[in-house]
Amino acid sequence: MPRIQFLSQMTIQWLRAAARPGGTVGVLGALCLVTSVTILLEGMKGVLDLPPVVITYLIPVLFAAIRWGLMSAMVATLAGAASAAFFFYRPIHTFYVEDPARRLGLLLFAIVAVVAAYLAARMRRESEIVRRREKEISDLYAFSRRLAGGHSTSDIFDAIEKHLATVVGRRVALFDPRGPSGRSEPIGENDVPQKVREIVAAVISGHADGGAGTAIADEHGNHWLVRAVSPKTPDLGVVAIDLGQQTPETEQEIRARIEAVLYDAASTIEKIGLAHAITEVRMRAESERFRDALIGSVSHELRTPLASILGAATVLCNAPAVAGEPRLASLANVVRDESERLNNEIQNLLDATRITGEALQPKLEWVEVTDIVNAALERRRIRFGSHAVEVDLPNEMPLIQVDAVLIEKALGQFLTNAAKYSPPGSKIRVRGWRDGETLALAVSDEGAGLTAEDSVHLGERFFRGRRHVQSTPGSGLGFWIANAFVAANGGTIEAESPGEGKGTTVTMRLPIPANVEQLESISSE
Amino acid sequence: MSDAATAPNVLVVDDELQIRRFLRSGFELDGYSVNEAENGREAIRAATLRPTDLIILDLALPDLDGSQVLERIRSWSNVPIIILSVKSSEMEKVRLFELGADDYVTKPFGMAELLARSKVVLRRKARATTGDSVIRIDHLKIDLAARNVFVGDERLTLTPKEYRLLQILAQYPGNVVTHQELLKEIWGLPHINDTHYLRIVVRKLRQKIESEPNHPRILLTELGVGYRLAPPNDPPDAQAD
Numbered sequence: 001m002p003r004i005q006f007l008s009q010m011t012i013q014w015l016r017a018a019a020r021p022g023g024t025v026g027v028l029g030a031l032c033l034v035t036s037v038t039i040l041l042e043g044m045k046g047v048l049d050l051p052p053v054v055i056t057y058l059i060p061v062l063f064a065a066i067r068w069g070l071m072s073a074m075v076a077t078l079a080g081a082a083s084a085a086f087f088f089y090r091p092i093h094t095f096y097v098e099d100p101a102r103r104l105g106l107l108l109f110a111i112v113a114v115v116a117a118y119l120a121a122r123m124r125r126e127s128e129i130v131r132r133r134e135k136e137i138s139d140l141y142a143f144s145r146r147l148a149g150g151h152s153t154s155d156i157f158d159a160i161e162k163h164l165a166t167v168v169g170r171r172v173a174l175f176d177p178r179g180p181s182g183r184s185e186p187i188g189e190n191d192v193p194q195k196v197r198e199i200v201a202a203v204i205s206g207h208a209d210g211g212a213g214t215a216i217a218d219e220h221g222n223h224w225l226v227r228a229v230s231p232k233t234p235d236l237g238v239v240a241i242d243l244g245q246q247t248p249e250t251e252q253e254i255r256a257r258i259e260a261v262l263y264d265a266a267s268t269i270e271k272i273g274l275a276h277a278i279t280e281v282r283m284r285a286e287s288e289r290f291r292d293a294l295i296g297s298v299s300h301e302l303r304t305p306l307a308s309i310l311g312a313a314t315v316l317c318n319a320p321a322v323a324g325e326p327r328l329a330s331l332a333n334v335v336r337d338e339s340e341r342l343n344n345e346i347q348n349l350l351d352a353t354r355i356t357g358e359a360l361q362p363k364l365e366w367v368e369v370t371d372i373v374n375a376a377l378e379r380r381r382i383r384f385g386s387h388a389v390e391v392d393l394p395n396e397m398p399l400i401q402v403d404a405v406l407i408e409k410a411l412g413q414f415l416t417n418a419a420k421y422s423p424p425g426s427k428i429r430v431r432g433w434r435d436g437e438t439l440a441l442a443v444s445d446e447g448a449g450l451t452a453e454d455s456v457h458l459g460e461r462f463f464r465g466r467r468h469v470q471s472t473p474g475s476g477l478g479f480w481i482a483n484a485f486v487a488a489n490g491g492t493i494e495a496e497s498p499g500e501g502k503g504t505t506v507t508m509r510l511p512i513p514a515n516v517e518q519l520e521s522i523s524s525e
Numbered sequence: 526m527s528d529a530a531t532a533p534n535v536l537v538v539d540d541e542l543q544i545r546r547f548l549r550s551g552f553e554l555d556g557y558s559v560n561e562a563e564n565g566r567e568a569i570r571a572a573t574l575r576p577t578d579l580i581i582l583d584l585a586l587p588d589l590d591g592s593q594v595l596e597r598i599r600s601w602s603n604v605p606i607i608i609l610s611v612k613s614s615e616m617e618k619v620r621l622f623e624l625g626a627d628d629y630v631t632k633p634f635g636m637a638e639l640l641a642r643s644k645v646v647l648r649r650k651a652r653a654t655t656g657d658s659v660i661r662i663d664h665l666k667i668d669l670a671a672r673n674v675f676v677g678d679e680r681l682t683l684t685p686k687e688y689r690l691l692q693i694l695a696q697y698p699g700n701v702v703t704h705q706e707l708l709k710e711i712w713g714l715p716h717i718n719d720t721h722y723l724r725i726v727v728r729k730l731r732q733k734i735e736s737e738p739n740h741p742r743i744l745l746t747e748l749g750v751g752y753r754l755a756p757p758n759d760p761p762d763a764q765a766d
Contacts (some may be wrong), residue, residue: 247728302612307633308543312636315551336635343633363615363749365704366721368728370739371746393739399724405615405749 026068033060038083054084054102054109057103061113065120073117080104080113089403139166141182157237160229164239167261168256171242174229175200193218196240203238213255221245225255230266260350292353299346299353306346310339344416348477351409357483360371362403362488366519369397369432369439372404376411376432393432400439400517402489407510410482410493414443414506417478420449421468422503438491438509449504450497467500488511532558533647534576536595537751538568539609548581550637552643565589572598573764578650579643584610592624599625605646607639615749619703622750627700645756649699658697661758662743667695676734686711687730690723694744694754703751727752 012472021058037060041053056078065073082095085106089097097103146159161174173192192200199214203226213227223243239262243254313336322328354360418428421444448467449460457463464476483493491502491510497503513519535557537548542563550560556572560575562568572579574578580598581731584591605627609615613631613675621629628648632641658670666675676693683691689711694702708717727746731738743755 215655300611303633304541305543305610308541308547310633311544311551311636312547314637315547315554318637319550321553339633365749366724366747368724368746371748374740375746393740399721403749411526424727520725 008331023068026064026072027075029068029446030060030064031079032071033063034076034079037119038079038087042087053088054081057081057084057109058116060111060451061117062120065117066124069124070117070121071105073121074114077110077113077117081110084109094509106171135348136167139163143510160237164229164241164262167264168241169185169259170244172241172300173240175240176237177202189475191219192240193222193224195219196224196226199224200238200240203228213259215243215251215255223251225258227262229262229495234264241270283310288356292356295349296353302346303343306339310336310343313339348481351481351485352477355481360406360484360488362406364400364401364403366399367404367407368399369393369441372411373430374407376406376415379408380412380415381417387419387422388425388427389430390427391430393430394434398439398512399520400510400516401509401513402491404512407487407489407491407508410485410508411441411443412507413478413482417506418443418445418447418504421445436514437512437514439512440507440509442505442507444505446503449500449502451500455495455497482508533578534558534560535579535581535643536560536562536568536571536575536577536587537581538562538565539581540561540564540585540587541583544583544609548635548639551640555640557643563587565594568594568598572602572604577604579647580604580606581639581643582606582608584608584612592621595621595624597627604648605643605650607642607646613750618701618750619705622701622703623706629701645699648756649697660698660754662698662738662755663758665743666734667691669695674734681733683730683733684726686726687733690726690730690752691734691744691754694752698754699756701722701747701751701753704746719745723752 012261034057037056048500051190061073061076061080062074065497085092085095085097089102089106091098097106140163143159143163146162157174157176161172164174165172169386195216195218196413199216204216213225215223215225222245223240225243229237229239241258242464243251313332316322316332317329322332345458373393377391415428415430426446429442431440431442431444433440448465451465451467453467458479460476460480464474465479468474479493479495486493486508489510491508493506493508495504495506497505535552537545537559538561539545539548540563543562545561549561555617557579557617560571560577562571565588566588567582568582582591582594591608591610595608598604598606603625606619606625607628607630608626609630609632611632613695620631626648628642630642639655658668659705660667660669664677668674669692672688673690674683674688690707693710704720704723705717707723708719711726712719712722727744728738731741731744733757734743745753745762747753
């Protein structure tokens, strides 16, 4: 008895497996094909005197095998043999076949059909596997590329989420266990139900077993599976997969497939050192935040006494008692000038923390470029007392839409650098012109110029040209800040120099809004 | 200005002793007489009790926010007020100008700059009290009563919007008027963010009144905040003092 039960269970399982690829559609399709072949043969019977027709039924069998799999091919075989016996072999309209040769023929047909169907179905399965492998490989490739391009943990989690979603083929929401609030937005358009979130939280906090996975139904009757991506470490995230509305059996099956996929994914992820990468990115972000907070608070603390020093120094410089005593006056000037410089360096540090803190949101407004240039020159007037500044701006420049204060600061950095790296008495030229769809602003000096090495590293934070490290004080932040400010306004910066000692030209290009002419004509009425 | 009777009284409000100390020296060397307050309440009391011609007000005070002090003093007095602040955000400046601040200086600053700005706001007040309707800035003459504008001896033809802009600015020469205020006054509330309207009119106006429109000396831009007219020429009789 148990043996029979086992056999019947095996049969049922085999049938189920055979039935899967095409399902009911496959069976119905097979029957349709056989019916059409029968109708065709019936129609031709009157026209031609046909030899044994049974072989024609191989066509639906093979077609069904390739298209819908083995089960549907079996159905086609059976139906084909039955139709031949019923419609074409005497006695007609009974399933009985009189002629022994024809009976043998039917048997042979059945054998050939089964073998052919089996082969065709296997071919189909194999090509399907190959296709799936191919897709898996290309998915994996896309995944690894996304990982390589990721700069932050959220990028990496994004990549994992997308990868799982493609591999599992269902809606997947990945939760970052140590993220600021836990990632809560799934890849699809709707949210993860509250009930599922609760389970996710329980898995993250260790109250629920994440390794085996927990299934839960939400209020719409959708089933969700919640589990840790890797049973070994929660760092790779906790995943919630929408299984949809499934019967217990199919759900069991899908869960088994997901298990396998997650297992693969987790080991792939571990292999490419992802856990390590995530920890590293976190540490880096943490330490940068800490550094910026430190710089920010130190700068503010430094500024308070600096305000008193600078203020007092300027009072001293102008006091009659000091002004009448040239040696004292020059000392007072040193105190004043150096505190000004210290103040600028502190301002640079503050600007730099603004950039890395991602707090840089340009406040765009329509501005006149000449206003920006004049403000930048005005603010630095004292500092290029010994340089001849020449400004060359055409009268009718288009309005641009930028954060005027940021652009003024960037231009100011150009001017400060030009004054710093060129000899007193030399000329600094500021030029502006329209260049197609951009507005260009250039500052040229007749100073130290750039070496090939300088040009390569110029945009880097804290970079200082080797020739100037000893001779000219500076932090190497200025150009980097200018670059970030201009980029935040959608512009670009380039620096060029004909060579060492031959001067430098730094140019910023800012986009001219497409509708500017129209706006100008509207508002000038 | 050394005569004690005519020396302007300046009230310095800052909670930091060192700042008050150099401001006192700086102003006294320039002939002012100086009073000090180290918090908001003291500042308000001092402004009511003592004759005050100018207030230098730090924004970060231990008891009240500087802008509250500004608002309270403005509720009864139009004494010139210059704000000191470590913050240099344009939004903050706009807010303070609209609350009635006359000028804004970012810390750290040099004494010469503060003295220059102080002179401008004091002169403006002196002009306002004379009630003169003719304002001369450089070679420009604006006659608010007759609604005439001259460059040198030549009378200008201005569009209504150009004249309105000049008129608003000339009511408080030297004072910054914010973009929003100008847009609201000239084009109305719906256009309060259409800064490009303002830019175009300013460009046209500068071409008429400035000798070098690209280097304006009369109609000045406060980047990210608004516009102001350069300080008016000293009236001939004031120079005699």
